[in-house]
Amino acid sequence: MTTQPHISRRHMLALSAAAGGAAASGLGSARAQQRPRLPAEIVLTPRIDQFDPALDKIISTSEPIREIASGFGGPLGPAEGPLWWKEGGYLLFSDINASRRMKYTPGQGVTVFQEKTNQANGLTRDLQGRLLACEHETRRVTRQEHDGSITVIANSFQGRRLNRPNDVVVRSDGSIYFTDPWSSPLAPEQWDLPYSGVYRVTPDRGTITLLLDDMVFPNGLAFSPDEGVIYIDDFRRGHIRAFDLAANGTLAKQTDRVFADLTGAEPGGPDGMKVDTAGNVYCGGAGGIYILDPQGKKLGRIVHGQPATTNIGFGGDDLKTLFFTSRSHLGSVNIKIAGIPAPPPKKT
Numbered sequence: 001m002t003t004q005p006h007i008s009r010r011h012m013l014a015l016s017a018a019a020g021g022a023a024a025s026g027l028g029s030a031r032a033q034q035r036p037r038l039p040a041e042i043v044l045t046p047r048i049d050q051f052d053p054a055l056d057k058i059i060s061t062s063e064p065i066r067e068i069a070s071g072f073g074g075p076l077g078p079a080e081g082p083l084w085w086k087e088g089g090y091l092l093f094s095d096i097n098a099s100r101r102m103k104y105t106p107g108q109g110v111t112v113f114q115e116k117t118n119q120a121n122g123l124t125r126d127l128q129g130r131l132l133a134c135e136h137e138t139r140r141v142t143r144q145e146h147d148g149s150i151t152v153i154a155n156s157f158q159g160r161r162l163n164r165p166n167d168v169v170v171r172s173d174g175s176i177y178f179t180d181p182w183s184s185p186l187a188p189e190q191w192d193l194p195y196s197g198v199y200r201v202t203p204d205r206g207t208i209t210l211l212l213d214d215m216v217f218p219n220g221l222a223f224s225p226d227e228g229v230i231y232i233d234d235f236r237r238g239h240i241r242a243f244d245l246a247a248n249g250t251l252a253k254q255t256d257r258v259f260a261d262l263t264g265a266e267p268g269g270p271d272g273m274k275v276d277t278a279g280n281v282y283c284g285g286a287g288g289i290y291i292l293d294p295q296g297k298k299l300g301r302i303v304h305g306q307p308a309t310t311n312i313g314f315g316g317d318d319l320k321t322l323f324f325t326s327r328s329h330l331g332s333v334n335i336k337i338a339g340i341p342a343p344p345p346k347k348t
Contacts, residue, residue, distance in 0.1 A: 046305040055300040059335045065304050069110040070329035073097050078327035081123040084315030091315050091323055094120050122167035125343045127174050134165035141165045141178050154201055154208050160193045167220050172347035174203030175249050179218035200249055211251050220273035233270035238263035260296040272311030276337045284309025304331055314339025
């Protein structure tokens with residue numbers, strides 16, 4: 001869910017906005033170097049690459065990759081945030097550029113679900129089934145109540161406005177985790193936060209905790225099936241980091257490790273992330289969507305042919321459809337293992 005890398009003030013040389021895509025360019029610190037790009041004349045042919053025999057249990061290499069709709073996104077941001085709404089049997093996703101929430105109903109197509117979403121990006125649901133959204137324009141995380149009213153979950157930390165919240169997940173105890181990179185086309189002001197952060201909000205919204213401040217561009221995040229591990233991808237560094245979770249829901253920093261590197265010669269970087277019920281991790285990366293086992297081994301890659309993957313989500317009645325967004329389109333592919341639902345089952 002990426003539009004512009006976070007660049008520290010100390011190393012700020014210039015800022016070039018290309019907010020419509022995950023591979024936005026800019027001059028900054030050495031750790032935020034541009035990833036290699038595929039020459040424009042080379043086309044990625046849709047296919048499913050198999051790197052390990054274990055992929056057979058997850059997806060067939062002959063499974064068709066479907067394009068559902070296109071024409072979304074633009075200078076202010078791409079298509080984003082696919083979220084299955086099980087009660088209605090439809091998918092919601094974001095068109096950041098148009099500041100719209102879109103609705104895809106299988107067999108009926110795509111319609112506008114909601115206007116004026118404040119350039120919402122990542123979406124999920126809380127334990128009561130209410131919609132959570134990361135809003136770029138208002139720089140906040142919000143919750144839409146059942147009556148349509150809006151509750152602000154987070155819009156500042158220690159007196160400073162958040163950057164531009166990017167993606168959000170909910171744990172089974174009701175706590176909310178979200179990423180907050182600097183992705184504005186404008187240079188940070190002196191009163192803005194000096195880092196890109198990852199945060200946790202307690203179930204009662206009483207406390208917001210900064211979990212990480214050393215990522216260049218924190219992006220997608222997801223939990224393992226037992227919620228003992230959280231995965232967070234750093235788009236600019238091109239990798240996924242994994243942390244064990246402490247009993248209080250914070251990160252056990254001593255367990256910090258690089259789970260997988262998803263860089264490559266093809267376009268795209270780590271963006272959006274989901275985990276299935278067997279613990280396999282799905283994440284955008286160079287050339288498509290990578291499927292990794294719980295140890296981080298690359299089993300395969302879904303090459304959908306678009307320049308970048310902006311986010312992914314499980315859907316369908318059995319949660320065995322993997323929906324994905326690119327900068328401008330929505331697609332899907334069938335898998336054999338169900339994804340973890342959103343919201344997760346409430347912890348008892």
